[in-house]
């Protein structure tokens with residue numbers, strides 16, 4: 234056989250197998266080829282150009298060209314797929330006769346992870362927990378695991394960043410690992426995890442995969458050499474996870490589903506699209522073992538209600554008769570009559586809702602209501618439409634008083650709307666770190682982004698009008714750049730687990746108390762410290778009061794942050810100049826665009842335009858002016874920002890000698906004479922007003 238050329242977008246792997254290959258030319262579309270998902274090391278995470286998109290490869294395919302009457306066409310020589318898969322499965326069984334029920338190596342939990350011991354988790358999960366240094370369960374995990382592992386339904390409410398993903402993920406993985414039968418040709422879907430956004434869905438599956446990949450690397454470790462590994466038959470994953478989200482190839486996602494997966498993490502919109510053409514998937518969802526709604530309240534906000542409701546309807550019992558059929562875990566081939574466990578997790582869930590879940594007013598009536606045309610529109614409706622099999626779902630509410638995580642310091646800055654840019658710039662220079670800035674609109678981000686660029690601040694945008702790939706890329710860059718800014722809409726407010734976000738800044742105030750809590754939840758995660766700041770203009774104060782009031786709090790509880798006003802004046806000049814440059818740039822772009830359009834229109838109508846109109850003389854003058862502005866900004870940016878009372882020439886004198894700070898390396902790199910400190914240390918206590926003068930640390 235000729236050495237086949239590499240297919241676009243795929244890697245060809247040659248394998249030394251004894252499989253008998255029958256060659257047929259019978260595919261003519263790339264979609265029809267037997268694609269396989271490429272296993273990638275998890276440490277790649279969202280890095281790289283592909284982000285965490287799944288890669289696929291195809292084996293044993295040769296591209297050939299056929300001359301037909303219609304010209305030259307491309308076709309594929311493909312090994313008979315059915316035969317190949319059968320042989321491959323045979324081979325796995327032959328080479329590792331015990332693969333189906335491979336006994337996991339025992340793990341000494343008692344000594345190595347005593348705090349996890351009582352949960353009796355599968356050894357491979359314990360091994361990963363150990364390798365990740367997760368020495369104890371977080372409070373929500375400790376509270377939820379006993380119920381979830383014993384088959385109960387759980388509604389878990391816990392602060393942001395408290396480890397909710399594993400609170401439901403570990404019980405699912407534990408059960409699937411314990412009952413796994415990897416040699417089966419097609420897996421049946423066992424767990425469906427629904428998440429409100431693509432990013433969250435991708436993050437959840439990446440989190441679960443971390444545990445499964447560790448399983449496989451443990452299994453691989455016996456292979457003696459790299460060469461052996463390369464030629465060894467690839468065993469199927471013990472438990473497989475797939476992600477179905479919008480913004481990525483739906484054909485590819487359908488192919489992955491066709492091959493069969495154990496756990497599906499999905500956003501409702503894309504999943505419902507696929508279910509509509511896939512009866513087999515609908516049937517599999519009817520027979521799920523686990524249903525999870527992650528960030529349940531957000532689903533409603535994200536406008537997923539109709540799709541979500543349709544998906545959930547598939548999980549309702551049709552009659553009482555099939556409610557109590559116990560699931561036979563020993564025999565995976567048997568369809569599960571009714572073993573569904575439901576987990577709902579969220580950082581916020583009102584007490585009313587919790588009571589309603591307890592009362593369980595739902596099952597069949599709501600399904601019918603829905604059909605009769607009263608679509609659900611609130612989280613209340615959604616939860617009441619769920620068919621908990623558990624007569625009393627366990628509600629675990631660990632949400633902190635007023636929604637505030639104990640390791641979070643909150644603050645505010647009161648300023649005019651027009652001054653927000655300069656206050657933000659001040660904050661970013663004064664407290665360098667990883668800052669997530671929330672804006673209310675995409676337009677706001679588009680305006681602010683070029684300003685940050687002109688002011689040499691590293692910022693990345695994140696909003697719904699960016700392509701998925703770009704969103705992931707920007708998230709990656711933000712994650713990997715310690716001093717950077719993510720300018721985001723509320724798309725980034727929930728669920729995203731970005732390690733070490735130092736500051737959350739509400740450039741515009743959030744729409745609701747929930748949004749405030751979730752935005753803040755991007756910092757102070759996993760018991761780390763964090764800081765949030767509300768930028769509040771006079772016309773926003775009333776809303777802030779109402780927002781905090783609904784959390785049972787008062788505006789005066791949130792301390793103001795002290796500002797060095799002398800420094801602020803210097804920064805104002807830079808910001809104003811940057812704005813001027815940006816406005817001029819915008820005008821130039823628009824003028825060029827208009828001229829181009831007029832020229833094309835004139836050409837099409839075969840008329841001549843006034844040469845004055847087409848002359849770019851005026852534009853040239855403007856360009857010169859603009860260059861001058863840029864040079865001026867460059868000069869300003871190059872000048873050190875010196876705090877009042879500081880002498881750079883005589884660092885041991887002046888009203889604020891800076892020599893000690895310089896020697897100790899405790900100085901702020903952008904502001905001379907200003908001590909390096911964390912934003913949380915510069916809060917004015919309680920109800921104090923903003924100082925007229927700059928605070929001691931940074932001025933005279």
Ligand SMILES: Nc1ncnc2c1ncn2[C@@H]1O[C@H](COP(=O)(O)OP(=O)(O)OP(=O)(O)O)[C@@H](O)[C@H]1O
Pocket residue numbers: 366367368369370371374391392393394395396397398399579580727728729730754755758759
């Ligand atoms: N037992 C543990 N010990 C230490 N770290 C943990 C533990 N469990 C989870 N984590 C880490 O804590 C971080 C937050 O976890 P996770 O994203 O599950 O939080 P969450 O409660 O779902 O947050 P959100 O409500 O914002 O979605 C993750 O980086 C995760 O790896």
